[in-house]
Amino acid sequence: MDPIAAYLAATASGALVGLLLGVFGGGGSVLATPLLIYAVGVSDPHVAIGTSAAAVAVNALAGLAMQARAGRVKWPCALVFGAAGLAGSLTGAHLAKQMDGQALLLWFAAAMALIGGSMLLPRRDAGDPDVHLTPPLVLRLAPAGLATGLAAGFFGIGGGFLIVPGLMAATGMTLAHAAASSLVSVALFGAATSASYAASGLVDWGLFAALVAGGAGGVLAAGPLARHLAGRADLARRIFAVMVIAVAGYVAFRTI
Numbered sequence: 001m002d003p004i005a006a007y008l009a010a011t012a013s014g015a016l017v018g019l020l021l022g023v024f025g026g027g028g029s030v031l032a033t034p035l036l037i038y039a040v041g042v043s044d045p046h047v048a049i050g051t052s053a054a055a056v057a058v059n060a061l062a063g064l065a066m067q068a069r070a071g072r073v074k075w076p077c078a079l080v081f082g083a084a085g086l087a088g089s090l091t092g093a094h095l096a097k098q099m100d101g102q103a104l105l106l107w108f109a110a111a112m113a114l115i116g117g118s119m120l121l122p123r124r125d126a127g128d129p130d131v132h133l134t135p136p137l138v139l140r141l142a143p144a145g146l147a148t149g150l151a152a153g154f155f156g157i158g159g160g161f162l163i164v165p166g167l168m169a170a171t172g173m174t175l176a177h178a179a180a181s182s183l184v185s186v187a188l189f190g191a192a193t194s195a196s197y198a199a200s201g202l203v204d205w206g207l208f209a210a211l212v213a214g215g216a217g218g219v220l221a222a223g224p225l226a227r228h229l230a231g232r233a234d235l236a237r238r239i240f241a242v243m244v245i246a247v248a249g250y251v252a253f254r255t256i
Contacts, residue, residue, distance in 0.1 A: 001040070001041035006040050006041055006207070007206065007207070007210045008210075009039050009040045009041070010036070010040045010207045010210035010211050010214065011210045011211070011213055011214035012039075012214060013032065013035035013036065013039055013040060013211065013214065014032075014055065014210060014211035014212060014213065014214025014215040014217075014218065015214035015215065015217050015218040015221075016031070016035065016214075016218060017029055017031055017032045017035070017055075017059075017211070017214075017215055017218060018059065018214065018215030018216065018217065018218025018219040018221075018222065019218035019219070019221055019222050019225070020218075020222075020240065021059060021063070021215075021218070021219065021222070029052070029055075029056045029059065029157060030111070030112050030115050030157050030161075030244060031244070031247065032052035032055060032056065032211065033045075033048045033049050033052045033108060033156060033157075034112075034247055034250075034251055036048040036051060036052055036207065036211075037105075038254070040207065042204065042207070044101060044202070045101035045102070045104055045105050045108075046096075046097060046101055046104070046197065046200075046202045047197075047202050047203070047204055049096065049104070049108070049155075049156030049193075049197065049202075050156065050193070050194055050196075050197025050198065050200075050202040050203040051194075051197075051203050051204045051207050051208050051211070052156060052211070053093075053156045053157075053190045053193040053194040053197065054190065054191075054194035054197075054198070054203055054208045055208055055211035055212050055215060056157070056186065056190040057186070057187050057188075057189075057190030057191040057194060058190075058212050058215075059212070059215050059219070060183045060186035060187035060190060061183075061187045062216070062219065063183050063219075064180075064183040064184060064187060067179075067180035067183060068180075070180070072176055072177055072179075072180035072181075073177075073180045073181050073183070073184065074131055074171070074173055074177050074180075074181045075181075075184075076132070076133035077131065077133050077137065077141060077167065077170075077171050077173065077181060078167075078181035078182075078184035078185065079184060080133065080137075080138055080141045080142060080145065081141045081142075081144065081145035081148075081163070081166070081167060081170075081181075081184075081185055082145060082184045082185040082188040082189075083145070083188075084141065084142040084143070084144075084145030084146045084149070085145035085146055085148050085149025085150075085152070085159075085185055085188065085189055086149060086188055086189070086192055087146065087149065088145070088146045088147065088148070088149030088150035088151075088152075088153060089149040089150065089152050089153030089188070089189040089192040089193050090153060090192050090193075090196055091150055091153060092149065092150040092151065092152065092153025092154035092155075092193070093153040093154070093156070093192070093193045093196035093197060094153075094196060095153075095154055096153070096154045096155070096156065097196070097197070097200060097202070102255050105251060105252075105255040106252060106255050106256070107154070107155065108155055108156070108251065109248045109249070109251040109252040109255065110248070110252075111151075111155045111157065112244055112245070112247060112248035112251065113244075113245050113248040113249075114161075115157075115161045115244055116241045116242065116243075116244035116245035116248060117241070117245065118161050118165075119161070119237055119238075119240065119241035119244065120238060120241045120242075127168060127172050127173050127174035127175065127177070127178075128171075128172045128173060128174070129173070129174050129177060131171045131172060131173040131177070137170065137171055140169075140170040140171075141167075141170045141171065144166040144167075144169070144170050145166070145185065148162045148163055148166050148185070148189075149185070149189050149192075152185075152186075152189040152190075152193065153189060153192065153193045153196070156193055156197075159185065159186060159189055163178075163182035163185045163186065164178045164179055164182045165178075167181055167182060
């Protein structure tokens, strides 16, 4: 693909991912890698994963800043979970880089199908809004963070679809607080994964910049759309989940 066309396609892909992240939250960024491969024309799956992981980290930081200002982030719990997951994300990224690119895409398709399936599950919001970090919570948070970081690093995804239920299960916090607090880990895991790929020369920084620029526009556009869909949020989320599963099937089909 012509370089200019590739950057335009990457910007449009970033806008779509940012829009989906803003409207649906966790799971939206999983489309970044398939878009880089099939819409932008990145031939190496490792470069697509490394580049998308870097963009996901930046998007997560932007979202975290907004959630922090709103006071929804449970910082002690979020930091313990994220710190434990850092080692896991670096290990996962190292393992993924050793795999054949086509085999890695098949694993990625499986992860996409799981993400789509998780978005079809009922979402509960009950929980304790006043959760505080205690030694027993640390013993539950650290292993969960380590396992989630390993998956996020291996698949090159933010891992929000795993982090949110992990935080809720380990601490009993509400969905709103878990979604906000998960962005700490998404940013950390994305940064660690992309740093590992960058050290191996597997990040395209030009496409990364285009993804981030497009993502900023998508996030801005997501606000009005999310308000418009507020009354039909569950239906919209199910439709998006089915789309993610369909893309997973397409990735698997193309890879095989």
